[in-house]
Amino acid sequence: xxxxxxxxxxxxxxxxxxxxxxxxxxxxxxxxxxxxxxxxxxxxxxxxxxxxxxxxxxxxxxxxxxxxxxxxxxxxxxxxxxxxxxxxxxxxxxxxxxxxxxxxxxxxxxxxxxxxxxxxxxxxxxxxxxxxxxxxxxxxxxxxxxxxxxxxxxxxxxxxxxxxxxxxxxxxxxxxxxxxxxxxxxxx
Amino acid sequence: xxxxxxxxxxxxxxxxxxxxxxxxxxxxxxxxxxxxxxxxxxxxxxxxxxxxxxxxxxxxxxxxxxxxxxxxxxxxxxxxxxxxxxxxxxxxxxxxxxxxxxxxxxxxxxxxxxxxxxxxxxxxxxxxxxxxxxxxxxxxxxxxxxxxxxxxxxxxxxxxxxxxxxxxxxxxxxxxxxxxxxxxxxxxxxxxxxxxxxxxx
Numbered sequence: 001x002x003x004x005x006x007x008x009x010x011x012x013x014x015x016x017x018x019x020x021x022x023x024x025x026x027x028x029x030x031x032x033x034x035x036x037x038x039x040x041x042x043x044x045x046x047x048x049x050x051x052x053x054x055x056x057x058x059x060x061x062x063x064x065x066x067x068x069x070x071x072x073x074x075x076x077x078x079x080x081x082x083x084x085x086x087x088x089x090x091x092x093x094x095x096x097x098x099x100x101x102x103x104x105x106x107x108x109x110x111x112x113x114x115x116x117x118x119x120x121x122x123x124x125x126x127x128x129x130x131x132x133x134x135x136x137x138x139x140x141x142x143x144x145x146x147x148x149x150x151x152x153x154x155x156x157x158x159x160x161x162x163x164x165x166x167x168x169x170x171x172x173x174x175x176x177x178x179x180x181x182x183x184x185x186x187x188x
Numbered sequence: 189x190x191x192x193x194x195x196x197x198x199x200x201x202x203x204x205x206x207x208x209x210x211x212x213x214x215x216x217x218x219x220x221x222x223x224x225x226x227x228x229x230x231x232x233x234x235x236x237x238x239x240x241x242x243x244x245x246x247x248x249x250x251x252x253x254x255x256x257x258x259x260x261x262x263x264x265x266x267x268x269x270x271x272x273x274x275x276x277x278x279x280x281x282x283x284x285x286x287x288x289x290x291x292x293x294x295x296x297x298x299x300x301x302x303x304x305x306x307x308x309x310x311x312x313x314x315x316x317x318x319x320x321x322x323x324x325x326x327x328x329x330x331x332x333x334x335x336x337x338x339x340x341x342x343x344x345x346x347x348x349x350x351x352x353x354x355x356x357x358x359x360x361x362x363x364x365x366x367x368x369x370x371x372x373x374x375x376x377x378x379x380x381x382x383x384x385x386x387x388x389x
Contacts, residue, residue: 020252027248035244049245056248125239143201144236150203169197176232 009069016063023063027056030073033146034080040129040141041084051087055080074152077142081156088134121182128178136171143168191215192222200229 008029014022034055039048058079066075129137135157142153154161190196192215198204199212216222 020250024249027250031244031248032241036241039242040239045242045245052244053248057250060250121235121238122240125236129236129239140236144233145239145241150201165198165203172197172229172232175236176228179232179235182235 008072012063012066012069012072015060023060030076031056034076037077037141037146038080038084040145041134041138042087043130047087051080051083054083058083074148074155077146077148077152077156078158081138124179124182128175131178132171132174133167136167136174139164139167140171140175190222190225191219196222196225197229200226 008026011022011026011029015026031052035048035052038051038055039045042048042051055076059076062079066072129140132140138157139153142148142156143150148156150161150164153164157164192199192212194204194208194212196212196216199209199216202209204212216226
């Protein structure tokens with residue numbers, strides 16, 4: 001992990017000098033993670049891909065504003081978070097003030113209109129995640145799937161650590177109840 | 189409800205201080221309820237992780253386009269400012285060049301022209317002359333002041349003497365007038381006595 005961070009910092013320095021190939025190499029290290037983060041937030045492959053491209057373009061344009069290259073990951077995810085929520089705002093129907101929900105899905109067994117993971121547990125997890133609020137879901141994704149520390153998540157979502165913990169623990173309680181019947185059937 | 193001394197979820201996500209972590213660990217070993225709670229958390233996380241990552245459908249990459257690339261000067265400038273080591277080296281190099289240029293262009297001191305020798309005797313003579321001048325000037329001023337004061341005192345004394353003489357003359361004149369009157373009176377008295385004696389004879 002440390003070696004990776006060192007290599008990232010080196011690539012960032014080169015990219016700052018206009019080395020596009022170094023930046024492409026940096027993208028190749030992060031694009032899958034960023035794409036999956038966005039996919040689980042917006043639940044649409046096309047949007048997730050478009051947003052990923054926007055994220056890396058904005059990151060390139062603002063790379064010189066990154067004070068500490070060692071903090072690249074939270075900084076990059078902060079951009080991704082902003083892009084995703086910007087999309088939510090654009091698509092929110094006028095006058096709607098309730099909790100933002102990502103692009104609606106037709107069925108519990110689909111992601112973005114396509115069957116993604118044809119396993120019962122996978123579907124149950126997808127379904128359970130969609131029952132969370134957008135904030136809770138994002139916190140679960142950043143902690144469980146992306147492995148960020150609480151402080152880093154707080155930086156990404158621009159909220160206090162206590163709020164982040166509260167969202168995560170509430171979400172886990174809900175998920176535990178949602179997934180209990182599936183686990184009881186021995187799918188896991 | 190957990191009976192753990194600290195939040196079991198903080199313990200599970202390794203967000204406790206070392207001491208708190210150890211205390212919770214000891215508690216969990218003896219508390220079946222908390223162990224079940226931890227198992228449920230672990231089970232939930234395992235279930236969530238059953239949702240695998242997807243491959244990105246299309247790789248993201250940027251093409252190096254000279255139009256959008258910063259100029260060579262800008263790249264060099266950014267590289268310079270982007271690295272403390274390079275900036276330090278550039279500063280040191282600039283300073284070295286400045287010192288070199290200064291040393292090469294600095295006017296050479298004229299070694300063939302000896303500096304004028306300063307004579308101690310001349311200095312002493314000059315000092316004595318200045319001192320004597322100053323003392324002479326001060327003495328002259330003092331004498332002048334004394335003479336002026338003497339003249340003023342003399343004038344005042346003469347004035348006073350003249351006034352006293354005048355007053356004395358007035359007094360003498362008065363005395364003479366009084367004596368003259370007395371003599372006249374005596375003379376008149378004598379004449380009166382002589383007339384009386386002639387009548388008798």
